Every structure is written in structure tokens, then in C-alpha cells.
Amino acid sequence: MGFLGWVGRAFSRVYWREKPLVARIRPHLPVGGSVLDVGAGGCRIAELLGADGRLSVTAVDVVDHNVTDVPLLLCDGDTLPFPDKSFDAALLVFVLHHAEHPEALVREVVRVTRSTVVVIEDAPGTLAQRLWWRAWDYLLNHAAHDDIGVAHRARNVAQWVAFLRSCGAAPVSARRFRAFYPVLRSYPHVVLPVPVDATTHG
Template structure:
């Protein structure tokens, strides 16, 4: 099934660092509007599923499905590009931090549009060169991440595919969900193997790039160079690092 190999290999410790960030969840849930029935596409372990609505999850990885907590929404083994539901089956379809993993993001978004009257997607603007320069981890330590996005449709194309508007989502400095940009003011977190294993990008760039990035970051933290380079971040409560909501 498309989308399964990566998370079937790296997803075993996912729940250690990946969880719902309440401030981002509030934005996602507000965007769902008055929807009572929701399909969560690429649902993973169930983060950000609204507790007060009727949710069906879709997740291709057996390992991720196995980590869904007791009492979580029922979960169907399927891919975004081929949702096993009739047209208009749901009030809303949501997808969180998953579109960039899909074999065909445009097809997946159109499937969401087909099965629901409203679509809400939490993703990032990876085609924005400023995003790559603004986030120090990519700029100074792991430039290979930019290459992982080669050939992926840009955010504007994703939005056009479903007639969506975009809204920026600032990342709080103490973000509870350990996604790739979450530790922008807590750089020492990226030295933690458990944190890195919850992030697909570290596996995707390969062990050599990972070892180099960790080595260089550790040296810059020890010497104070990281703090000198990024002093403007240290007083911020939230940072704009390219995360976006698509709402259609």
C-alpha cells in the first residue's frame, strides 16, 4: 500500500515525541467549522483528532495503526489517493503533517474534496526559499532536507487543486508536538536520538548527513556559536517557519 514502508520502519517510537499541540489543535478544529463527521487522512496515531466529533481515521501503516490509543477513532487501512468512501460521506476531511509523504499529493487532496464538503490540511510551504533560509536547522546543518522536496507540488498548487485558502500557523516556542520545526528555540532537542527517530526527515537524508548535522550542532551549542547566530529567536514566543493551514 502506498505510504507504508517509511513509517513501518521508523514509526515504532513515534508516540514518544509526537503528540497533540493544543494551540495548533485549536486552529485545526476551528477550521473544521460545524462539521460533525470527519475523516482524518494519514491519521497516524491519532494526534489532532477532535474528541467531540464523529471521526473515522485512514492510515496505511500497520505499525502506526497499532499505536493508536484505546478509545481512538476507528481506523481504516487505506491510502489518501484511494479513499474507500462514497462521494460526500463526511462533513469534513482533515490531514495533519502527512501530505508531503503521499505518493500523489494532488490526487490525495482531490479525494478528500470528493468525500467531504470541507477540507482542512496542516502542512508547510516547502517550496518557499525563505522557509529554507529562515529555519536554521536546514540552513546551517541539514541542507539535504530541501532536496527531499524535489518534484513535490508547491503549496500554491496544492491550494489550487482544491480551491483552498492558506493561513499561517506560528509555532510556539514550547510546542508539545515534536514535528521537524518544533524545536526552533530548543536546539539541544535535535541531539536526542528519540526526537530524531520521530521525524522522517532524519531517516530520509541518511545516516552520514545525520551524523554530520548532529556533530556540527553539538559543537556550535558547546561553543556558543548557535546562540550567536540565532540570538533573534531567543526572545520570541512563536516563530513563523512556513507552517500553513489549507482550508477549502
């Protein structure tokens, strides 16, 4: 691991991003429900969401970068080892742009969810924003961890909405925001809550 990798890992040891993200996620989650955090990474979001005991949070990922005491279940990235409608809600936080088969992953997450899927994604719109996005994504992910693939495709807000709709998972809103941490304010992000109902499932 080179210098950039050490820088990326140093960033990853600080909860500079997770607390503001949890504040954006909580309003979309049922009180006292069960939550599946897909692509949980360091499991910090799962840890924060479950800290007060009101939510039961299950964390899954394809690699183990867990830095918390939250149990992490490893899966293959295409299928989830749970029965249909196992969880009240599910999270896909900065996951889909890394997924090799994002359409299949969205459908799997919808399958195991009863109520809501909360998608949070990077949403660079201009060429300059896409260049910043590529640079920071490489630094904070691939340079720090060889087993995290580089981001596959940048999408702006409208493209994320269209993509989710094509997967049968239409979001009810698309709220843009900029990360609190200065380096990531160079491009926007978006929160996309997707209601899951009988029509979505099938």
C-alpha cells in the first residue's frame, strides 16, 4: 500500500461522514424496526443506527473492513442470504456505483425488504465534478483497500432516478446535498428513498 492508501485509511478512521449520513437516513426508517445495511463497509453507519437499541441492524458486505463490534455477514454481492421480506428497511449507501451488477443488487435488496430501501449515492453532474468524484473515490476506497474495486460509473441525480425506476424501484423523492467534509463538497450526493410494496415486489 502506497502513500495514497495510508491517507485513505487515515480518513476512514474518523466518523466525519457517517454521523451526518445517519441524520439523513433516520427519517426514512421505521421506529423500532429491522434494517439491513448492504455494503456496510466499516459498519459505522450500522453501529450508529443501532446504538440506542431502537433499531435492529444487520450488516452485510462482500469484503470485511469492519472496524466496529457490529457482526458483519459476508455475501457474494449478487444474492442476499435472507428470505423474502426479512427486513423492515434496507440501506444502499454509496454502494451501487461500485457494484458489478447494480440492477441485480437493487432487485435483491427490494426482495428482502418490507417497507423502504434508502439509497444514498454520489451524483456528480459536470465534468469537473466527475473528475473530483473519481479522484476522491479512488483515494478513500481503492487506494486504501486493494479489494475494493474502482467505481464503475458516475450518474447524476436524474440518471440515478431513471436507473432505479428501470429496476422497478422508483424513489419517492431525490434530495441533493453536499457532504459536510470539505473535500467531498466538490460534488453533490443524493438521498433516494424507495417505498417497497406489493407492486414493487412483483
